[in-house]
Amino acid sequence: MLIVCLFVSIGLETFSQLVYQDDFGTHFVNRTDIEDSTQFQYRGLLLDTSRHYLPVPVILKTLDAMAYSKFNVFHWHIVDDPSFPYQSRTFPNLSNKGAFHPVSHVYTQSDVKRVISYARMRGIRVLPEFDSPGHTNFWGRGKITRHSEKHPSGTFGPVNPALPSTYQFMASLFKEVASVSTFFTVCFCRKSNPHIRAFMQKVGFGVDLPKLDAFYMERIVNITSALNKTSIVWQDVFDYRERLRTSSVVEVWKHGCYLCEVRRLTKAELRVILATPWYLDQPGPTHNWARYYVVAPCLQGLQNNLFC
Secondary structure (H helix, E strand, C coil): CHHHHHHHHHHHHHCCEEEEEECCCCCECCCCCCHHHHCCCCCCCEECCCCCCCCCCHHEEEEEHHCCCCEEEEEECCCCCCCCCCCCCCHHHHHHHHCCCCCCCCHHHEEEEEEHHHCCCCCCCCECCCCCCCCCCCCCCCCCCCCCCCCCCCCCEEEEECCCCHHHHHHHHEEECCCCCCCCCCCCCCCCCHHHHHHHHHHHCCCCHHHHHHHEEEHHHHHHHHHHCEEEEEEEHHHHCCCCCCEEEECCCCCCHHHHHHHHHHHHEEEEEEEEHCCCCCCCCCCCCHHHHHHHHHHHHCCCCCCC
């Protein structure tokens, strides 16, 4: 049903752009034959509302623009290190203490449902992103030390993968947001915590951080799978732990030979979202928008599993 609705939405959007109005308010459509289809299954736009809080009306206006341009995925980077504006009913202190303002700069449950409903009526899927274990500086207790701290105390930073309470917390939070699909990001900044180092020695990881990340991600993926949700992970997870469930989706974002990375992922029979070439903050000539239109990964033998 969703696929049918998306195609209908795309067709109606094309039709709406053919309609024009004369000086007397009469609407016309010129007779036109169109043969067209979408090149990519996934046509996404990311907004970061953790670093730059955006009011709901601004997000809705963005969704209108996305529909007009036939984007079909809204990647909502809703929380991160700078702030936690998502207002959780299970853990209200996450936004009470982590948002830029606990009242004016939060997204309530009703706000999230409104955005999802508004997007769905325009053929757009909403994918809120809840990063972990890194990018969680304002998630409250259960964090580990940031590298920037002069004297590591084990208080702030990424969540602690050595604590059973971490996974109890994640399971409760993800159960609450299970009505929407979620991303899970992996970051690497754990050596500064003495408790983490002790845990790694105890379980036989030594100083091998990728093993610790694999340990964490395995448990998180199990939690999301139990909620019947597909995990979308950043490429870091694959780079440090190549064994991923074939149901997982990997988003490629790093600079460098991103096509090489895509080939590795598709060879491993994983589905891929390619983001690298379209970062708006890439270095280059000012307002050189042409570079975003010349990227053609599907013409370079990468169509398998690349949402082409």
